[in-house]
Amino acid sequence: MSIETRTPDHKGRAPVPRCVLPTLEHHSIESALVDALNAYGVAGLSIIADGEIHRFDAPDKRRGNLSGWYVCPTHEIAVYGFWHTGEQHTVTLAGEHDPIAAEQARQAARRARQARAAQRQREQAHAAKRARRLWASASPAGRGHAYLVTKQVAPYGLRQHGSNLLVPLYAEGQLVNLQRIAPDGGKRFIFRARLKGSATIIGRLAATSRLYLCEGWATAATLHVATGCPAVAAMTANNLAAVGHALRQRLPSEVAITVAADNDRGTEGNPGITAAREIAAALRADLTWPRFPCADCACTDFNDLARCQAPREGVA
Numbered sequence: 001m002s003i004e005t006r007t008p009d010h011k012g013r014a015p016v017p018r019c020v021l022p023t024l025e026h027h028s029i030e031s032a033l034v035d036a037l038n039a040y041g042v043a044g045l046s047i048i049a050d051g052e053i054h055r056f057d058a059p060d061k062r063r064g065n066l067s068g069w070y071v072c073p074t075h076e077i078a079v080y081g082f083w084h085t086g087e088q089h090t091v092t093l094a095g096e097h098d099p100i101a102a103e104q105a106r107q108a109a110r111r112a113r114q115a116r117a118a119q120r121q122r123e124q125a126h127a128a129k130r131a132r133r134l135w136a137s138a139s140p141a142g143r144g145h146a147y148l149v150t151k152q153v154a155p156y157g158l159r160q161h162g163s164n165l166l167v168p169l170y171a172e173g174q175l176v177n178l179q180r181i182a183p184d185g186g187k188r189f190i191f192r193a194r195l196k197g198s199a200t201i202i203g204r205l206a207a208t209s210r211l212y213l214c215e216g217w218a219t220a221a222t223l224h225v226a227t228g229c230p231a232v233a234a235m236t237a238n239n240l241a242a243v244g245h246a247l248r249q250r251l252p253s254e255v256a257i258t259v260a261a262d263n264d265r266g267t268e269g270n271p272g273i274t275a276a277r278e279i280a281a282a283l284r285a286d287l288t289w290p291r292f293p294c295a296d297c298a299c300t301d302f303n304d305l306a307r308c309q310a311p312r313e314g315v316a
């Protein structure tokens with residue numbers, strides 16, 4: 001590396017020096033990776049360059065998240081990333097455009113993804129077992145449960161464990177997860193259980209000509225009461241697409257699907273309607289959302305609409 005002598009140019013301006021950016025010299029892949037991770041706020045790792053996948057806590061998530069990972073397929077290359085953001089980077093001592101190093105990095109990243117997928121599957125299988133045990137030990141939900149009273153809906157097939165309601169979530173016909181609803185409406189899923197593509201249903205699919213797809217269980221209950229049609233709750237806006245595609249595959253083509261969105265009118269970008277519009281277009285499904293008579297209250301879904309206390313025009 002040569003550093004140009006600084007001499008003022010003919011216009012008297014200071015010249016732009018060439019080649020004065022500091023280059024970080026690394027003698028080992030360990031120190032190169034430590035520096036790269038430092039830039040992400042990850043400190044205090046002692047790197048093990050043994051070709052195995054190692055995990056660490058991402059600094060922007062809860063302690064124990066283990067969302068960060070790295071692997072050093074050789075002593076010249078490290079690949080690292082974060083599962084929760086999907087980002088992935090390569091550090092190399094071999095020069096950025098070394099094709100062999102690039103191929104080794106790709107293979108290491110693929111191994112890391114496979115290991116991650118296998119681990120998730122094991123975790124979800126364990127969680128599903130816990131869900132089935134809890135479900136089996138629970139009793140039919142009481143009509144007087146505070147959440148059901150608040151939402152003004154019947155328990156349908158829900159069960160109750162202690163003071164928690166249990167909403168069963170199925171995927172491919174198997175119970176894989178439970179949503180536990182506390183009397184105050186606080187909701188939790190089984191730790192590390194599968195959510196994507198899992199859902200719960202109110203009403204019967206057999207012989208129906210239409211089915212409603214929505215986010216929350218209470219919304220599904222209200223839709224079922226109002227229409228007589230079966231209603232499937234995907235729990236979250238993010239899960240509507242996976243559930244919608246699974247339903248479309250499973251149902252006869254003459255069964256129409258209506259995506260009943262939450263109207264998140266108070267949230268920037270209205271995530272409920274945005275997600276529902278996308279999935280409705282992808283499934284060629286119908287789309288509806290609640291139009292509220294109220295402006296000041298926190299109503300967002302069809303259950304809220306059914307209970308909204310705002311005065312309605314034209315209603316005596």
Ligand SMILES: [Zn+2]
Pocket residue numbers: 292294295297298299304308309310
């Ligand atoms: Zn309202």
